[in-house]
Amino acid sequence: MELVTPSIGLVFWTTLTFVLLIMLLSKFAWKPIVAALNDREKSIEDALNAAEKAKEELSRLNVESDKLIKAARVERDKMLKEAKTLSDSLIHEAKVQAHAEGAKMIAKAHHEINNQKLAALAEVKNQVGALSIQIAEKILRKKFADAKEQEALVTELLKDVKLN
Amino acid sequence: MRFNPLFLKKTIILSSFFAIFSICSPNAKANSEGVDSAKHAAEHTEQVAEGHEDAHGKEGEFNATETIMEHISDSHDWHLWGDKSFGLPVILKTDAGLVHFNSEEFHHDNEGSHVVEANGQRFVRFENKVYYASETANEKGQYLAFVGEHPTNGKPLDFSITKNVASMFLSAILLLLIFTSIASSYKNREGKAPKGFQSLLEPIIVFVRDEIARPNIGHRYVGYMPFLLTIFFFIWINNLIGLVPIFPGGANLTGNIAVTFTLGVISFLVVSFSGNKYYWKHIFAPDVPWWLYPIMLIVEIIGVLSKPFALIVRLFANITAGHIIVLSLISLIFIFKTMAIAPVSIGFVLFMYVLELLVAFLQAFIFTMLTALFIGTAVEEHHHYD
Numbered sequence: 001m002e003l004v005t006p007s008i009g010l011v012f013w014t015t016l017t018f019v020l021l022i023m024l025l026s027k028f029a030w031k032p033i034v035a036a037l038n039d040r041e042k043s044i045e046d047a048l049n050a051a052e053k054a055k056e057e058l059s060r061l062n063v064e065s066d067k068l069i070k071a072a073r074v075e076r077d078k079m080l081k082e083a084k085t086l087s088d089s090l091i092h093e094a095k096v097q098a099h100a101e102g103a104k105m106i107a108k109a110h111h112e113i114n115n116q117k118l119a120a121l122a123e124v125k126n127q128v129g130a131l132s133i134q135i136a137e138k139i140l141r142k143k144f145a146d147a148k149e150q151e152a153l154v155t156e157l158l159k160d161v162k163l164n
Numbered sequence: 165m166r167f168n169p170l171f172l173k174k175t176i177i178l179s180s181f182f183a184i185f186s187i188c189s190p191n192a193k194a195n196s197e198g199v200d201s202a203k204h205a206a207e208h209t210e211q212v213a214e215g216h217e218d219a220h221g222k223e224g225e226f227n228a229t230e231t232i233m234e235h236i237s238d239s240h241d242w243h244l245w246g247d248k249s250f251g252l253p254v255i256l257k258t259d260a261g262l263v264h265f266n267s268e269e270f271h272h273d274n275e276g277s278h279v280v281e282a283n284g285q286r287f288v289r290f291e292n293k294v295y296y297a298s299e300t301a302n303e304k305g306q307y308l309a310f311v312g313e314h315p316t317n318g319k320p321l322d323f324s325i326t327k328n329v330a331s332m333f334l335s336a337i338l339l340l341l342i343f344t345s346i347a348s349s350y351k352n353r354e355g356k357a358p359k360g361f362q363s364l365l366e367p368i369i370v371f372v373r374d375e376i377a378r379p380n381i382g383h384r385y386v387g388y389m390p391f392l393l394t395i396f397f398f399i400w401i402n403n404l405i406g407l408v409p410i411f412p413g414g415a416n417l418t419g420n421i422a423v424t425f426t427l428g429v430i431s432f433l434v435v436s437f438s439g440n441k442y443y444w445k446h447i448f449a450p451d452v453p454w455w456l457y458p459i460m461l462i463v464e465i466i467g468v469l470s471k472p473f474a475l476i477v478r479l480f481a482n483i484t485a486g487h488i489i490v491l492s493l494i495s496l497i498f499i500f501k502t503m504a505i506a507p508v509s510i511g512f513v514l515f516m517y518v519l520e521l522l523v524a525f526l527q528a529f530i531f532t533m534l535t536a537l538f539i540g541t542a543v544e545e546h547h548h549y550d
Contacts, residue, residue, distance in 0.1 A: 002291075003237065003421065003484070009255075009322045010238060010422035013329040018430060021336050021398060026390035029343035033369060034389055036350035043355055 228495040236416045236487045238328045240267035257321035276306035295319050331415035335401045372396050380536040384543050396532040403524030419483030428476035431535040439542040482527050486520045
């Protein structure tokens with residue numbers, strides 16, 4: 001029975017010690033420790049949240065830059081395409097113009113050639129005429145060197161002339 | 165109820181394990197409550213008589229029950245080894261005021277035959293209790309008058325710094341030193357990772373907060389943290405000090421009914437003072453037909469009182485049982501009077517010690533856990549089925 005009979009002295013000292021211990025430990029140990037633990041947990045949580053936020057921000061930026069790159073690429077493609085069409089049309093135009101010019105020049109050349117040809121032909125004709133006259137003159141001079149012959153011819157010609 | 169039934173189950177298993185162990189051990193059996201106290205008393209008279217008949221003849225006779233009882237109960241001296249011990253202050257509240265003297269003045273007498281005079285009053289010690297001495301000695305040299313086995317002399321109120329009280333002071337000083345130093349390292353290393361001793365105890369503090377206080381009490385847990393932490397570490401450190409077999413340890417403090425009683429009552433007071441109107445309404449005006457009130461009121465009050473009672477008895481029985489088992493196993497060597505049994509004994513003791521380390525933590529945890537649970541039911545907002 002003695003084992004299960006609480007003794008007054010021990011009850012007294014236990015109460016005193018325990019109550020003092022609670023008061024002292026709460027003031028000097030538990031309050032600062034629990035506060036420090038809570039603070040640290042909060043700061044860790046905050047840091048984790050901030051990291052999460054930064055990660056989100058980063059991925060958002062990534063998406064944005066991707067979008068920008070894509071847009072730039074599209075823009076570039078468009079510009080290239082435009083430039084190509086422009087150059088194509090320019091070349092085409094130039095070709096057409098060149099064709100037209102060429103044709104015109106050819107036509108002009110043709111005309112010139114014709115003119116030159118005609119002029120040359122006229123010259124040749126004239127030359128031939130002059131030469132013919134000279135030749136005829138020379139022949140005539142030769143033929144009509146003696147007076148008899150001339151006489152004969154005049155007579156002949158006079159023969160044909162019938163006086164009306 | 166948000167109670168984890170696993171722990172209750174564990175406690176039951178452990179308790180029954182101890183119970184079986186205690187029954188199996190012939191020495192511990194004598195200490196169990198069910199023992200015939202008359203038989204025990206008769207044994208004791210014999211020893212006392214023997215001691216007086218031939219002080220040297222049968223001194224070597226080993227009485228396991230007596231040894232074990234001596235080790236698990238409180239005493240005025242702190243026994244070191246052999247016949248070496250040192251005295252502690254004896255403080256008595258007598259009818260004529262406070263009296264104090266060193267317990268060495270009893271000269272290790274525990275049978276009421278050495279009278280100590282202090283402040284004009286005469287005291288004797290008998291079975292660890294201090295009595296007012298009779299005028300003359302009886303035929304056995306005891307300054308006590310007996311009726312049957314118990315002295316009829318008056319007893320002053322004993323507020324002595326006994327072995328248990330001294331051990332408790334030691335634990336209180338240790339707790340203060342440990343936790344104020346940790347608190348200062350929290351201040352010095354604010355916001356940094358814990359280091360050294362701080363990192364050893366931090367998980368346990370966090371464990372008390374996250375596994376004991378928060379789930380059982382809910383959002384109002386913050387105000388109860390100092391109480392729960394103090395009671396947890398107080399019980400734990402005293403359980404551990406109790407397991408240390410050499411000098412500053414060894415006092416069976418948490419296995420003393422006075423200590424567990426005080427802790428239980430404090431826990432009961434904390435629970436009762438935190439009780440809100442729903443808690444008290446549930447006890448004094450439960451939702452039952454009025455004619456059931458006489459029964460319900462009794463049942464509810466028994467329910468309220470049985471909670472701290474269970475706390476008191478659980479801690480007391482578990483720690484005392486552990487001490488008794490270890491001492492019984494050691495006693496085997498002296499009972500068989502052979503060294504051959506020593507390896508077996510030591511092996512079992514080693515096993516028990518490891519188990520006791522677990523029990524030391526487990527009992528501190530369960531006491532705190534159940535206290536938190538009771539506080540939780542007391543502060544719980546209305547959750548009724550009506």
